């Protein structure tokens with residue numbers, strides 16, 4: 001049963017093996033409603049695999065591992081359950097690229113967020129209810145890209161596309177956001193804007209946010225809690241302020257300063 005205050009995600013003893021490689025190795029993690037959590041770790045540490053497992057895009061290893069999203073069990077014993085669609089309806093997903101349907105306008109992309117509520121034939125014909133259209137324009141306005149509503153998504157800048165994806169999550173009425181390296185291909189100004197929007201959705205709208213980041217300084221600046229993965233295991237889970245040099249060396253090795261995008265504080 002789902003409750004309004006159900007955790008965004010509850011991950012219990014989850015492993016995921018690709019061939020001989022354990023991408024996730026006994027991971028347990030709880031993200032409460034309204035939390036903003038950065039997922040960090042070196043390349044190949046399992047961050048994307050964990051997010052993909054939470055969304056049910058990829059089955060976890062059979063066994064005792066289990067994942068619940070907003071109170072729905074989405075993965076159990078290596079199987080993605082039928083409840084995953086309901087859970088996904090509450091999750092806005094933002095990826096580094098391939099966020100929007102390139103040949104559709106920004107507006108149509110944002111309207112896709114409302115598809116769960118609109119009968120398929122109406123959506124397919126572009127017969128959107130006027131209140132949904134107004135909601136989409138308000139969301140585009142809120143994230144600062146309403147001027148580009150009619151423009152094809154594949155002609156927008158990366159930052160504009162990411163903001164469009166955030167607007168789509170707003171129209172969807174998402175209760176949580178999973179963002180996989182949402183700023184990795186953006187310039188610092190656009191990246192800051194996207195992170196500020198995620199913080200605003202978290203603080204003002206109460207959405208739970210799990211965001212994978214390559215840049216440790218961004219994790220520290222924008223997220224209260226940081227979870228670090230290394231070789232598929234959680235090696236740090238605590239306040240961003242607790243990430244001292246010793247822990248950073250443990251996560252990234254002696255070259256840890258390379259994981260800071262701007263300058264180390």
Ligand SMILES: Nc1ncnc2c1ncn2[C@@H]1O[C@H](COP(=O)(O)OP(=O)(O)OP(=O)(O)O)[C@@H](O)[C@H]1O
Pocket residue numbers: 018021022023041042043044045046047048049050
């Ligand atoms: N579909 C797949 N098939 C085989 N191996 C995979 C697959 N997906 C991920 N892996 C492996 O699992 C490990 C974890 O990958 P993952 O993409 O989760 O890491 P990551 O922390 O997100 O890395 P990055 O920061 O570089 O995106 C890596 O060793 C990767 O090669």
